[in-house]
Amino acid sequence: MNASQALHAAGQSVWYDNIQRGLLDNGVMAGMIAREEIRGVTSNPTIFMNAITKSADYADGLLPLAKAGLSAQEIFWQLAIADIQTAADLFRPLYDQSGKGDGFVSLEVSPYLAHETDATLAEARQLWQRVDRPNLMVKIPATKAGLPAISAAIAAGINVNVTLIFSRTRYAEVMDAYLQGLEQRVAAGLPLDSISSVASFFVSRVDSKIDARLRDQDAHLRGKAAIANARLAYADFKEVFAAERFQTLEARGGRVQRPLWASTGAKNPAYSDVLYVVELVGPQTVNTMPPQTLAALLDHGRVRPASLEEDLDAARQTLAELQALGIVMDAVTDELEDEGVKSPRTRSPPCWPRWKRAARLLVENAFTG
Template identity: 45%
Template sequence: MNPTQRLHDSGQSLWLDNITRDLLTKGTLQRYIDELAVTGLTSNPTIFDHAIKNSSAYDDAIRERLVTGLPTEELFFEIALEDIGQAADLFRPIHERTSGVDGWVSLEVSPTLAHDTETTLAMARDLHRRADRPNLLIKIPGTPEGLPAIEDAIYAGIPVNVTLLFSREQYLAAAEAYLRGVERRIAAGLCPNVGSVASLFISRWDVAVADTVPAAMANRLGLAIGRRTDRAYRDLLATPRWQRAFNAGARPQRLLFASTGTKDPKAPDVLYVEGLAAPLTVNTMPEATLKAFADHGVSDAGRGAEADDAETVLADFAEAGVDIDALAQRLQDEGAASFVASWSELMAVIAAKGGAMNRPG
């Protein structure tokens, strides 16, 4: 049994943080499902930007839609929904076998809407309807403006992946929005079982402080933030309020560890996977990290949560001058801006491909 299967069997879901048309059409994603225990998939604007920019696999799809005069953003979502729909179909047996716990795929609303509550909700409704897949999570940023949209989407029965979370406090705000949506469904006599995960970004913490703390503290902050948030997650699920919701038929909004590819070439390539192995959570990892873990990872769910006392580590960083709360807000703002930049580049790539196709040979 390989390390990915052992980690899955110990209680953590492994999702792939990537999607390309070649992954789907050449059988690679199916192989990851069959051989590496991958049970879900996430995407974001940067992933789609790289996929479309670096491949000719999308050229025919772009060409076919150009003649219809679709706006570039709408053209992209049609293409993305094709890929996401195919991926969702591959994971559908897992979704059914686990009664909806696992087997999810994620598609993000336009990142330009990160601070626009009403339009975010409208786009979430539209994408969910058009995808027509029970195992699709709509990604909505956990920004202050995104939180009301998350609550309303859950109340509307739209599964949500809350993205761009960087701290325990941001996670707790997202969890509160999710629970309010669930409680409104219970009060309205609706089924409260609406899928959701809360995505906590890990590696960007260590990148942000790499040049400001002593070398001995390198690559320790992201793990500490993950472990602190994991503790808050488990404490939250044990509260009477959440247990009342569970008793009415709701399920936990699972904590998902995102951005778990190691950025520091001097650090282990499976640092964040081994260090955040914990049951009842998800780790969505880049393709290279998935392959590395399958090759030489150590699978021991629970090991990550017990190693190093997170609060002691965080106190050391505070003493070194790191303001955790301020940095969390900065990272969320920068993350949102980064996705907008990727989105703008993606729109430009599609437009450029279209222009090239229309030029006479």
């Protein structure tokens, strides 16, 4: 049993935070699925921009789009959607075998729309229709404007990966938005059993932000805040989905909105490269890992089932100590959300605007080369 299989036995699915046409065409991703190393894929604009501009994988697909006179933005979406469709088809058997529990592939709406509810919902609907795969998840940010779009998308029958969650306060609002969407479907006489959602709770960036504010005498708190925050969020999840409100929906076929641990690559080289994996294991969860983190897990990861539920008192104590130092978790997570929207992505640059310039260069190269 490999470490990914051990996580699955403990109730957690491993998804791959990476997509590239070469992986789809050369059998690498199919092999990862067959070896049960991954059970889904997440993507974001940066991943696609890097894939398109830093490999020759897209040259054949780019040329006809460039000659057709499509804009750089439409070229990007055409290439990205084609990859998402191929990946979704690779995962479709797993999606079916797991009873629609896994085998999902995520595609994100434009981060530029993070503060526009109607535009976010319109793009979510458009991507859902264009990809036309039941195991697609449309990623919608958990901004204030994103929350009603999440409810409306769920009500419309769209699977949603809610992204950019940093705080427990916002996470509570995300769970409520999901349940509202299911309740709207019930009110409309629509089925619930085909709807799936995950709530992507970002981890390592919390430590990066807080560690930078700690003095040497507080070094014992470094690398502790993110795990404490996630463990308490998981306790919140268990409480919400054990309550009567969800039980009523579950009786009609409603599914739990699983917490998904995102940003799980360790940013600090002093930390274990599997820190944000082995400390966050629990039933009904997902961990999406970048390539280097998945490789580290498979090489030397040691799974502790239910590690998410360990030392909750210590988690509360960690946050209390931080607050005593003047480091308030809600203020830190609000800052992280603001940075995530403005960047417009919380992941490392290059960001959304750069793929447009890169695509323009690719178009020029297609005509000249």
